[in-house]
Amino acid sequence: xxxxxxxxxxxxxxxxxxxxxxxxxxxxxxxxxxxxxxxxxxxxxxxxxxxxxxxxxxxxxxxxxxxxxxxxxxxxxxxxxxxxxxxxxxxxxxxxxxxxxxxxxxxxxxxxxxxxxxxxxxxxxxxxxxxxxxxxxxxxxxxxxxxxxxxxxxxxxxx
Numbered sequence: 688x689x690x691x692x693x694x695x696x697x698x699x700x701x702x703x704x705x706x707x708x709x710x711x712x713x714x715x716x717x718x719x720x721x722x723x724x725x726x727x728x729x730x731x732x733x734x735x736x737x738x739x740x741x742x743x744x745x746x747x748x749x750x751x752x753x754x755x756x757x758x759x760x761x762x763x764x765x766x767x768x769x770x771x772x773x774x775x776x777x778x779x780x781x782x783x784x785x786x787x788x789x790x791x792x793x794x795x796x797x798x799x800x801x802x803x804x805x806x807x808x809x810x811x812x813x814x815x816x817x818x819x820x821x822x823x824x825x826x827x828x829x830x831x832x833x834x835x836x837x838x839x840x841x842x843x844x845x846x
Contacts (some may be wrong), residue, residue, distance in 0.1 A: 693766035693819020695804045706758040713751045714793065720747065721786030728783070766819045768826025769796055775833030 717724075723744045726734040731741045756770070773796035774788075780795070781787035800818065803825065807816040 693764040694817045695763055696815055698763055702762045706762050709754050709758045713755055714789070717751055717789055718786055720744065721784065721789065724748065724785040764819060766800065767823040768830055769800060769822050772799060772826045772830050772833070775830060779833060779836060
């Protein structure tokens with residue numbers, strides 16, 4: 688039952704090898720394809736005109752996302768809002784260029800997870816609050832703030 692809330696307490700290094708392997712293979716591929724991901728924001732016609740293949744890029748993004756997410760969920764359980772929060776924070780920090788924001792999102796997600804786990808261990812020690820509950824509680828207001836900030840920044844740039 689604890690796995691359903693996302694928990695790092697019982698995770699052993701052996702549980703992490705699939706996630707680390709997927710990370711080591713897919714993140715460099717995603718970073719190298721940053722320009723192709725950026726081209727998707729211009730629309731399919733423009734993306735094709737500059738040499739990208741939108742269908743292939745989308746397929747790569749979906750497959751990489753599913754593999755990375757699945758291997759992490761298998762190791763620690765579902766940890767709500769972390770991926771969304773990390774992506775929004777990364778765009779606020781690094782801008783919308785995918786080469787930078789992918790790396791920043793990974794760092795923000797890892798840092799947020801470690802902070803939430805540390806807080807979860809300290810709140811009611813020796814009992815531990817599952818990290819998924821804490822990221823859900825903290826993630827909702829932070830995610831709403833981030834989305835609102837991105838929306839207002841876009842409006843200002845468009846004027």
